[in-house]
Every structure is written in structure tokens, then in C-alpha cells.
Amino acid sequence: MTEIIPPTTRPGLPWPLIVGLSALALLWPLAELIGIGQGAPRALTIIAIIAVTWICVVGLGGVPRPVPVLALTGLGHGIISMIAAAIFGGFDQPVWTIFIALGIDAFWGAVAGLMALGIQKIWGSRA
Template sequence: MTSSQPPARPTPGPAAVPVPWTLVAGLSALALLWPLTGLTGALGTGAPRALAIIGITAAVWIGVVGLGRVPRPVLTLTLTGLAYGLVAHTIGLLVPVLSGFGGPGDGPAWTLIPALAFDAMWGALAGVVAAGVQRLRGAGR
């Protein structure tokens, strides 16, 4: 016995929604704040500068993803954190070479993995907050 109804198509779930890679790339470009503020002297030096950059970056990430209703905010910002770390590491390798103050490999290579893990965890935390912002705004409606 055959059915006259066509076979049911699977409905796309959350895993079927692609990661917004251009957004990930754009948000990870905020890693450029480190050398820009260092070169210009903006935001001071030391811990106040670091805290200001971290605060600005977190606010932008959470604001853009949370208020922009980006799908899969935790995954998106986790990948953004990872990309941020890669951009920061690349800048850390290039800036000394371009300015004549050393060369690649001057720092310990083993620090890359823990730094990327920290940046990914920071991104995941921002993603959880952005998901909360989306829920508060009713993004699922």
C-alpha cells in the first residue's frame, strides 16, 4: 500500500544554521585595538588600558550578537574568541618584525594553545550573555 502524501522533509534544526563567518571575522578584528592603542597612547598604559580594551570588546561582541539576533550566539562568539586569539597572536609575531625589535619565535610557542583556549572561553562566556540578551528581547518569536 502506498501513501498519496509525499515523504516528509526533515526540518532544519539549529545545527543547520550556518555560522556567520563574516561577522566572526569582523568581531575578531577588534584584536587590532591592542597595537593601535599601544602605538597612539590612547587609553593609557598597563592594566587600565587592558581592562578598557577587554570591556570595549566584550560590550561590542555582546551588543552586536545579542541585539542583532545572530543565530547560535554561543558558537558564534566562541569561534570569534578563537579567531581573536589567532589575530592577536599573528599581530604579536608581525609587529616586532616590522618594527625591527626581534623576530618570530622570540616568545615561547607553548603559550599559543592556552591563550587560544582562554580566548575561546572568553568568547563562549560572551556568547552565553548574548544568548541571555536575545532571550530577554524575545528573539525566538
């Protein structure tokens, strides 16, 4: 007789969460529209808000597979940023740079995912 092995159940990716966290890319044009000045202070503030939100939501929320989730979030962030830049007239880069920029966004998302994973490990050990 053959033994039936049940398929492993691996949780799917939380696509609504990925899209929602990616949408934080809209903080950039929103800051511009409401008149927050340009420069390093604004950029660092927006980057910090986005990074802390991603890491805390995924890390403290116990989202399964945080590294791929936030890598895809970074990719989605890059796509949304490019679309917003095209709409608002700020995208005048060569097409080949799109792939490099998206790769960098996915990389930083994966780094945030590693941080969220670390939070999950620490938080889980305390529970």
C-alpha cells in the same frame, strides 16, 4: 512508500561577522601605535570595549547560535592577536602556550555568547 523527510534547515555561521568581531583584537596594537599608555586602565578599557561590542552586536542583533559564534570569535581574536604580536615583535612565548591561549580566548568568547544568549532571551520576551 517511504516518506521523504525534509532536511532540517539550520542557519549557517555568519563568518563575516565572526571575522569582523575578531578583528577588534587590532585595538591592542592600534592603542600602542597612537600612543595610549600601557597598564591596567588601557587593558581594562580595551577588554570592556571588545566584550560589550561582542555581546551587544550578537545579543541585540539576534544572531542565531550566539555561543558558538562568539566562541569562534574568541578563537579568531586570539589568532589575530598572535599574528599582530608576531608582526610587532611582542610574541616570545613557547609554542605550546599558543594552544592554551587560544583555548582561553575561545572560552571567554563562549562566556560572552552565553551573555548574548541571555540578552536574546530577555529581549525576545519583551518583543
